[in-house]
Amino acid sequence: MAARVFVTGWGIISALGRGVEANLAALKGGRTGIAHPEHLKTLHKHELVTGEVKAANSQLAAWAGVSPASEISRTALLGLLAAAEAADSAGLSQQELKTAGLINGTSVGGMDISEQHYEALLKGESLDYHRAFAGHDCGISTEFMAERLGIKGHLSTISTACSSSANAIMQAGRLIRAGAAQRVLAGGTDALAVFTLNGFNSLKILDPAWCRPFDVNRMGLNLGEGAAYLVLESEESAAKRGAKVLAELIGWGNTNDAYHQTASSPEGKGAYLAMKKALEVGGREGLQIDYVNAHGTGTANNDLSESMALQAMFGEQLPDYSSTKSYTGHTLGAAGGIEAVFSLLAINHNLKFPNLNLGQPMDVLPSAPLQKLHAGSRVDTVLSNSFGFGGNCTSLLFTR
Amino acid sequence: MRAYISGTSAISPQSTFEQEQYLQQLQVPEQAYLAALEPEYRQYIDPKLSRRMARIIKMSIAAAKKSLEQAGAATEAGGTAEAMPGAIIVGTALGCLQDTEKFLAEIVETREGLLSPTAFIQSTHNTIAGQIALLLGCPHHNFTFVQRGFSFERALEDALLQIGEGVPQVLLGGVDEVTPTLFQILQQLGCAEGAVGRYPHLQTSEQQPAWGEGATFFALTREPSANALACIEGMHTFYGAATAREVQEQIAAFLQHCGMDTGAVDALMMGFTGNRQEDEIYSQIAESYFPDKPLLGFKNLCGEYFTASAFGLHLAAIMLQRQQAFSGTLLSGELKSPFNNILLYNRSQGKYHSLMLLSS
Numbered sequence: 206m207a208a209r210v211f212v213t214g215w216g217i218i219s220a221l222g223r224g225v226e227a228n229l230a231a232l233k234g235g236r237t238g239i240a241h242p243e244h245l246k247t248l249h250k251h252e253l254v255t256g257e258v259k260a261a262n263s264q265l266a267a268w269a270g271v272s273p274a275s276e277i278s279r280t281a282l283l284g285l286l287a288a289a290e291a292a293d294s295a296g297l298s299q300q301e302l303k304t305a306g307l308i309n310g311t312s313v314g315g316m317d318i319s320e321q322h323y324e325a326l327l328k329g330e331s332l333d334y335h336r337a338f339a340g341h342d343c344g345i346s347t348e349f350m351a352e353r354l355g356i357k358g359h360l361s362t363i364s365t366a367c368s369s370s371a372n373a374i375m376q377a378g379r380l381i382r383a384g385a386a387q388r389v390l391a392g393g394t395d396a397l398a399v400f401t402l403n404g405f406n407s408l409k410i411l412d413p414a415w416c417r418p419f420d421v422n423r424m425g426l427n428l429g430e431g432a433a434y435l436v437l438e439s440e441e442s443a444a445k446r447g448a449k450v451l452a453e454l455i456g457w458g459n460t461n462d463a464y465h466q467t468a469s470s471p472e473g474k475g476a477y478l479a480m481k482k483a484l485e486v487g488g489r490e491g492l493q494i495d496y497v498n499a500h501g502t503g504t505a506n507n508d509l510s511e512s513m514a515l516q517a518m519f520g521e522q523l524p525d526y527s528s529t530k531s532y533t534g535h536t537l538g539a540a541g542g543i544e545a546v547f548s549l550l551a552i553n554h555n556l557k558f559p560n561l562n563l564g565q566p567m568d569v570l571p572s573a574p575l576q577k578l579h580a581g582s583r584v585d586t587v588l589s590n591s592f593g594f595g596g597n598c599t600s601l602l603f604t605r
Numbered sequence: 606m607r608a609y610i611s612g613t614s615a616i617s618p619q620s621t622f623e624q625e626q627y628l629q630q631l632q633v634p635e636q637a638y639l640a641a642l643e644p645e646y647r648q649y650i651d652p653k654l655s656r657r658m659a660r661i662i663k664m665s666i667a668a669a670k671k672s673l674e675q676a677g678a679a680t681e682a683g684g685t686a687e688a689m690p691g692a693i694i695v696g697t698a699l700g701c702l703q704d705t706e707k708f709l710a711e712i713v714e715t716r717e718g719l720l721s722p723t724a725f726i727q728s729t730h731n732t733i734a735g736q737i738a739l740l741l742g743c744p745h746h747n748f749t750f751v752q753r754g755f756s757f758e759r760a761l762e763d764a765l766l767q768i769g770e771g772v773p774q775v776l777l778g779g780v781d782e783v784t785p786t787l788f789q790i791l792q793q794l795g796c797a798e799g800a801v802g803r804y805p806h807l808q809t810s811e812q813q814p815a816w817g818e819g820a821t822f823f824a825l826t827r828e829p830s831a832n833a834l835a836c837i838e839g840m841h842t843f844y845g846a847a848t849a850r851e852v853q854e855q856i857a858a859f860l861q862h863c864g865m866d867t868g869a870v871d872a873l874m875m876g877f878t879g880n881r882q883e884d885e886i887y888s889q890i891a892e893s894y895f896p897d898k899p900l901l902g903f904k905n906l907c908g909e910y911f912t913a914s915a916f917g918l919h920l921a922a923i924m925l926q927r928q929q930a931f932s933g934t935l936l937s938g939e940l941k942s943p944f945n946n947i948l949l950y951n952r953s954q955g956k957y958h959s960l961m962l963l964s965s
Contacts, residue, residue, distance in 0.1 A: 595735020
């Protein structure tokens with residue numbers, strides 16, 4: 206008998222604030238976290254808006270109890286803060302953490318530090334290599350977090366661009382279902398970096414103003430940053446320690462669009478297949494989806510492709526849907542984790558979040574995305590989409 | 606869960622890509638690190654596409670396609686059709702460095718000016734698995750693991766999970782590249798030293814390992830095909846500092862889990878690098894627990910890198926298939942045919958430990 210996978214803890218830091226409660230308050234209040242960046246050292250800071258976490262590295266380090274003198278990547282600091290909250294909210298003891306696993310999703314890793322030293326390297330200037338580059342790769346952020354949290358079990362990092370943390374959560378679910386793990390912290394983290402900001406800028410898919418997902422006149426995405434983790438446990442493990450269950454992860458699907466390295470296929474083939482697979486893995490005949498937290502980046506290409514996929518998947522039975530990227534910006538490797546927390550907030554508070562800044566909705570789908578907070582009607586089942594470069598498409602299915 | 610290696614191909618610092626010349630003449634390093642011997646790509650990648658591709662992508666596509674071709678021939682007698690894998694899974698600790706460095710340099714040079722997106726697009730870690738999916742038109746599961754010395758191991762674990770979930774065939778790879786900048790950084794960090802004069806015939810010294818690179822791919826199948834090379838009986842990882850005794854306890858538990866006792870292991874393959882301190886634990890394990898078993902090495906051929914264990918697994922599979930050791934692989938003892946089981950133990954940075962058991 207395959208084990209059921211329960212969510213028993215959550216933690217988040219995003220442009221909306223530090224912690225689950227702060228994020229919930231901003232989501233309910235319709236307050237976006239997107240503004241001109243204050244901490245990212247970019248020449249574009251006055252032209253572009255980003256979903257930046259409103260704290261300097263020194264502040265993050267202080268919150269995390271890390272010496273500010275040690276040059277730790279912002280990615281790792283954000284990750285540690287969110288993962289610690291997740292462990293805490295699940296009520297995990299030191300002993301329980303010790304045997305837990307950590308599956309982390311990130312796309313930039315320690316790039317925020319190494320990019321600051323790259324010019325000196327190119328010029329052959331003297332450089333403290335350890336400070337500059339030892340924390341560059343993605344895996345070291347995970348190592349750092351595990352060490353700080355006292356996690357000694359399964360250690361893994363997944364890097365599949367913007368679906369990284371959705372895939373980390375999916376992988377934890379699969380390992381638990383297969384009986385190969387009992388308790389796993391899974392999610393992801395990504396800090397804003399000059400590298401990614403200029404990368405997306407070179408692709409000409411950044412909206413200099415506030416992004417408008419699913420709007421006819423959408424101009425692109427806003428980059429964001431943050432981290433979020435879930436504590437996932439087998440039913441047996443959760444029952445044994447009497448853990449409070451936030452939701453159940455019942456389905457997941459990862460597929461490849463196999464169309465283009467960065468662009469999505471016009472018909473949204475990969476996205477459609479990922480949602481279909483998640484529902485199949487969920488295996489519940491006639492399951493009604495109450496809310497879809499869309500990938501919805503605000504680019505011309507993604508939102509059309511995803512709309513076509515939603516159309517193919519649901520037709521006239523389209524559930525309520527919205528993109529919360531208008532609150533947080535696109536947090537890349539952290540997006541799947543952050544939106545998983547939002548999906549669980551939807552279930553736990555019977556809420557559906559609005560798609561901000563919408564002027565004129567696209568007309569591909571039979572209904573427009575939600576534009577106001579929906580409270581009161583039951584939200585039992587949420588589908589959360591995360592798509593990335595390399596045609597990577599992932600859907601996660603949560604139920605009450 | 607077990608899986609069969611129905612095809613495997615490696616582009617490594619040695620002649621491993623062409624079957625006929627497989628490890629026939631060992632390469633003596635001529636530069637500071639062990640660079641992969643790249644084949645003519647025309648047969649595997651349209652030249653119009655390959656012109657824009659970084660080395661790591663080209664190496665990966667060629668090795669991936671060749672692995673699938675072997676497996677395709679295995680499932681369809683005389684056929685050359687590439688069977689579509691049900692999942693593409695890649696482990697790469699450092700990913701696409703060449704394009705990452707290129708885009709970083711462009712940012713510096715233009716002062717965040719007008720940039721071409723090509724290098725950025727190809728800099729993400731999952732470009733490798735994504736490009737393979739794109740070329741094959743493969744719409745299935747597509748994962749990339751980047752956990753330093755566990756990068757390939759996590760990918761293999763995912764492949765075994767896929768097979769356990771009912772997927773008939775998985776394409777699996779372990780890939781990392783060296784660039785001059787990476788080598789410079791590793792040298793400064795005290796992780797690597799020059800290769801010249803030390804490899805391929807292992808000499809123990811106080812020097813840090815020589816760094817290497819490669820793209821190693823496998824077509825894994827759920828069912829044994831007629832010309833499967835070997836069977837992966839199991840894989841186990843553990844993290845953190847460990848003494849020889851602790852490693853041996855893990856080995857004993859792992860072998861028991863695979864339903865095999867120590868006596869049935871015909872040969873031990875381990876990640877000797879030539880660094881005295883690093884290699885000591887390997888020697889202790891061999892002497893204390895496997896005193897009469899032949900001892901095999903692989904990092905003296907491919908160099909040290911985070912996904913080198915993929916090359917070790919590939920080499921062990923070829924040895925089982927051909928029932929022979931190759932020049933430079935046998936470190937001690939005698940490998941008598943028939944031999945059926947090879948245990949692979951690899952360690953990275955002293956804390957990423959992996960065990961793999963391979964049978965014929």
